[in-house]
Amino acid sequence: MIDLLQRHIQELVRQTATHILNQGGVVRDITSLGTKPLPQRMRRHKAIHSIGDYWTLHFDTAPRTLTSLNAIMRRDPRVIRWTLLKLADKVEDVAEEGLKAIEAKAIEENILIAKKAPRGQPPAS
Numbered sequence: 001m002i003d004l005l006q007r008h009i010q011e012l013v014r015q016t017a018t019h020i021l022n023q024g025g026v027v028r029d030i031t032s033l034g035t036k037p038l039p040q041r042m043r044r045h046k047a048i049h050s051i052g053d054y055w056t057l058h059f060d061t062a063p064r065t066l067t068s069l070n071a072i073m074r075r076d077p078r079v080i081r082w083t084l085l086k087l088a089d090k091v092e093d094v095a096e097e098g099l100k101a102i103e104a105k106a107i108e109e110n111i112l113i114a115k116k117a118p119r120g121q122p123p124a125s
Contacts, residue, residue: 008078009053009055009078012076012078012079013030013055013057015072016057016069016072016073017030017057017059019065019068019069019072020057020059020061020065020069023061023062023064023065023068024061024062024065025059025060025061025062025065026059026060026061027057027058027059028058028059028060029056029057029058030055030056030057030058031055031056031057032053032054032055033054033055033056034053034054035051035052035053035054036051036052036054037050037051038050038051038052038080042080042081044079044080044081045077049080052080052081058087066084069084070082070084
């Protein structure tokens with residue numbers, strides 16, 4: 001039963017990513033957050049649900065694709081609820097935020113390496 005459910009979720013994610021790619025978009029990241037109880041019982045497609053599989057899909061695409069993606073999610077009986085979030089107006093803005101995150105992580109790693117080095121010796125590169 002769980003294996004069958006897992007295949008349905010994988011197919012839904014694959015279908016969504018394929019739709020974005022076919023419309024000329026780019027899929028940046030797919031993350032499964034696992035199966036969790038819903039915050040409250042939800043009714044969708046004439047059924048009541050109390051658990052759900054959570055996942056995120058980061059992508060870049062045209063506004064027209066978002067409209068068709070919303071239609072797909074609305075019709076699909078495997079989808080209980082979905083949310084689309086706009087991260088920025090321009091790709092450059094998203095890339096700039098990503099670069100800041102990468103730089104912050106690199107600085108954090110250098111600090112950790114420096115803390116692990118014995119006193120009086122420079123950190124190993």
